[in-house]
Amino acid sequence: MDRLVQAALVVVGVPAITAGYLVLAERALGLLPYSRRPAVRPWLWLGPGLVLLLVFLVYPSLNTLYLSFLDASSSRPVGFANFVFVFTDGTMLVALRNNVLWVVIFTALTVAFGLLIALLADRVPYESAAKAVVFLPMGISFVAAGVIWRFMYDFRPLGFPQTGTLNALLMTLIPNFQPQAWLIDNVPWNNVALIAAAAWVWTGFCMVVLSAALKGVPTELLEAARVDGASELQVLRHVIVPMIGSTIAVVTTTMIIFALKAFDIVYVMTNGNFETEVIANRMYKEMFNVRDFGRASAIAVVLLAAIVPIMLFNIRRFRQQEEIR
C-alpha cells in the first residue's frame, strides 16, 4: 500500500515538479523589466538541461581524464603508468583484440544483413510483417538476449540428447557433426558466438534505417539501369549503394560505437571468461572488483579516444546538413 502511494506521487509529482520549474522561471522573469526578458529567457529554459549535461557528461569526462593519471585510490600521480598497463597487460590485450573483432565482425554482420533483409523484404508483399520479425529483438534487453542465446549455444557431450538449438540443428543437417561448446572452445572464435547474439538484436535497427533510405531511391533510376541491361547486382553496386551512401555511413558509425562499448551481452553470457573479455567489461571489473580507479579511468579514456574520430565525423555531417537546410 505504501508503495502504491509512493508510485502515485512519483507518476504525478515528478512531471509536475519538472514542469513547475518552467512556470516558476517565467514568474521570476516577470520581475525583470520587459526589455531585459528576451536576453535572460533562453538561459532559464536551457538551465536544467545544461546543468544535467555538465554534471553527468562534461564534468565526469574531464574528471575521468584526470583520474587516469592517478593511482588506484586517486591519491598519487603515476604519469602514464595506467596507460602502459592498458596496452601491455595480458588480459587487456585480449580485451583490445576482442573489441577489434567486435568492431569488424559486428559492424559487418549488422550492416550487411540489415541491407540484405531491407532489399529482399522490399520485393515481397508481406514486407512489414517480415521486417517486424527481424526488428523484434530491439525490444528485448541484452540480459534477456543473453539468456536466449546461452540457450541457443547450450552444449551436451556427444551421445546425450542435445538441448542447445544450434548443436541440434547442425547435427541434423551435417552428418557426423561434433557438438561444440560454442562459448568456451575455439578461442578466439567463441567471440563470434557472442557477436552473433548481439548482431541478432541490432540487425533490425540497421534494416529499418536502411529500408527507409531505400524507399527514397527514385524508381525511374532503377528502371533506367535495368532497361540498359544492368544485372540486379550491378544495380545494387552502382545505383543503390551510392544513392544511400550517407545512410550506410551513419548506420556503420552507430554500429562501430556500439561495438566499442559492448558490455551487457558479455557480462551476462561469459563475464569475459574463456578469452571473451571486452574493454567495457574489463573496466567494470577494475572499478568494482579490483577497485583500481586509475586503471578503470584509463580504460575509459582509451574507449573515448577510439570514439573521438566518429564524434568529429558526426559534427561535420551535422554542419553539412544545416547548410543544406
Added chain:
Amino acid sequence: MAEVARQRPRSAAASLGPFPVRVQSAPVHVAVIVIALLWMMPTIGLLVSSFRPPAMVGQTGWWTAFQPPFAFTLQNYERVLTANNMGQSFVNSLFVAIPSTVIPILIAAFAAYAFAWMDFPGRNALFLVVVGLLVVPLQMTLIPVLRVFTALGLTGTFLGIWLAHAGYGLPLAIYLLRNFFGGLPREMFEAAYIDGASPLVVFFRLVLPTSVPGLAALGIFQFLWVWNDLLIALVYLGGSPSVAPMTVTVSNLVNSLGQNWQLLTAAAFVSMVLPLIVFFSLQQYFVRGLLAGSVKG
C-alpha cells in the same frame, strides 16, 4: 511500421527476364521466409521452454515439446514470480523507468525550444557541443558520478538513477526535439504572440501538443533504453533486492542458477513482456524516432 512501408509501384522492368515474375521471385520469397524463421527461432525456443516441466528442460531440446507426451506447465512462472523477487523487481523497473523517461524529455523540450526559437549568443556552438556529447561513452562518466553520488548519499536511490538517466538521455532528446520543433511553421508562433499569448502558453498549449509524434518516438526510445539498461543500474543502484530492476535480477539469476534453465527462461520472459507490449503497440512511432537520425551514447 506502416510509416516506412510506403509501397512503391513494382518495377515493370523486373519482368523482362525469360521467366514469369512469379517464378523469378520464388528465391526471394524463400530467402525472406527462411530469414524470418531463423530470426524468430531463438525467442520461440525460449518461450516454449519456459512452459515445459523443469525436469524435461535440461534433458531434451525444446522442439521435442511438440511430440507426445505434450507436457506443459505454468510451474516455472509460479516459482519465478513468487520465490525469486521478480514481482518486486518488476515494480522497481517501473519506478526507475517512468520518471527516467519523463524528466529528460520535459527538460530536453525546454532546452530544444530555446535552441529552435530563441536568439542568444553562442547558440550554434552550444548545440554543436550537444551533438558531440551524443557519442561520449557512459563509461567515461561512471567513476566521478559514482563518487559524487556516494558523497551525497544518492547511490542505491531511485532519485540518483533518475537524474543519471536524465543526464545520459538528454543529448539525444535535445537533438531530436530541436529538429522537431525547428520544423514547426513560424506563422503559428507569430499568430499566437500577436494574440498576446505568453511563451509559457505557447510552449504548453501549442508546441507540445503539435509535437506529440516526436515526443512519443523519443518517449518509447528512452523508456526501452532505461528498462533494458543493465550497466547504469548495476553501478548506481547495486544489487539490493529492494531497488534492483529486472535486468539486474535476471542477470543475478544467470549467475546463481547456472543450469537451472527452466527458471531462467521464465524470468527472461517476464522481463520482456512490458517492453514488447510497448514496442509492438507503438512500433511506428519508435521507427520514426530512429529515422530522425539517432546516435545514442
